[in-house]
Amino acid sequence: MLKKSFFVIVFVLIFLLSGCGVKTKKVKDPFISIKEQLDKLESYTATAIVELYNNKIDNKFAVVQFYKKGKFRLEVLKESGSPDKIIVYDGKRSYVYFAKVNQVFVAENTEEIPLYSMITSFIKNYINSGGEIEKREMDKFYLITVPILDKNIFMYKEQMAFSKEDLTPKELTIFDINNEIFSKITYKDYKYNPEINDKLFTKDSVTTLAGNLLDSPVIEIDTKEVYKYCGINPVMPVYLPQGFKLLNVLVNVNENNGVTFVYTSGGELIEIFETVVDQNEIVNEKGFLLSEGVYYKEKDNGEKEYTTMVNGMQVKITVTGDLNEEEILKVIKSLR
Incomplete structure (x- = not known):
């Protein structure tokens, strides 16, 4: 009887000791995964709904965005869906088509171009933030807040919300120097590293909506x-x-x-x-x-x-x- 009890105790001890040796699988930090995705981003398409605030929503418009290896195309649409302006950057120069006057201009002054609404603008500020990064978690999102490099009193810092489901960008909030919301950008139909036809980034395509070309x-x-x-x-x-x-x-x-x-x-x-x-x-x-x-x-x-x-x-x-x-x-x- 003693011998049997001895073997039972030894068996239990071996089981417990072997269990202690099993390593718990480490879950990857989601913020590291987000950073890796942003580092590997070569192209994207999305529709951005831009809201500009001044105590209330002063202006709201949609921007269809195309980005590929440093080139970009923005189609700013009216509420009717017709183009207000189309901006094409071919890697060297920006061209802007203003539908109201039906003319194309070389963009010398970029103040009217909503570059701040682009995901790549956030990535630039994120990479070059010098460590001034805030990270936190909400029910459905991971939030990353970074300072804006070319900051001014209206655009001082920005916060991107990434989906917990697939780590994709969902919403960008830009704050002024008083920590009030200057702009909120919501991304829809986001596609990560899709194939994009290079003709969208040419001067000749600037007068035609991408949907008509593709x-x-x-x-x-x-x-x-x-x-x-x-x-x-x-x-x-x-x-x-x-x-x-x-x-x-x-x-x-x-x-x-x-x-x-x-x-x-x-x-x-x-x-x-x-x-x-x-x-x-x-x-x-x-x-x-x-x-x-x-x-x-x-x-x-x-x-x-x-x-x-x-x-x-x-x-x-x-x-x-x-x-x-x-x-x-x-x-x-x-x-x-």
Whole structure:
């Protein structure tokens, strides 16, 4: 009996001692993981809802953001969803398209550009903060507060809230020198290191919303490939208004493989869409008769659309800008 009790005690001691030797798995510090994600960020896309405060919300607007390896594109939208301004930085210079005046400017003065709303602006301040970093935890977020390098009385420090679920940026709050909220930016549809087409960061793209350039059913092709993709021999304008050049050729596989030729002068766009339709279908599109065989209507977003038939194809010409009717009629008459 004593011998049996002895072996039981020895067994229990061995079990307890072996249990003490098991190492508890260490949970990684979430703030270290956040820092690693920010260090490895090469590109991102997001929609930022920006609220500017002065005792109350004075102004609210949306900014669609694209960033890739030092280049960026910001599309500042009105409440209607139409662009107020589009900013493109190609790595060397910034270009700003102001929809109100329909002109492109080289950005010498960046005060009106909401760069402070960008995630990369926070990263820059975070990396170069010199150790002045506050970290704390809330129910749903990890919070990191850093001083703003180029601080002023309105933008003195900023606090980014990261989701506990996936450590993504969710909300940036900028405080003034009195610790009052100057701005609050909420990020939606954030994508980490996505593939982004480089053409979004070119001067020539600054007058067109990214959604129109990167629409998923649209394929960018060379002029010589039009027949291969569309099965049509396109008509091309012999005449173009001064300063206009061909920007790109797009095929929409969801719309009868129609082909669009995009011409730009830098501040204005002419889009010529061609597709094969029944001769009678043009009647449904006509708006009102502008001249023989040419119909005109103004779209809800202010764009002007001209529709006609050339060599059995329906041709729609959409104009963004202040080009006059006479110039567009010359373009239509020159289609060959």
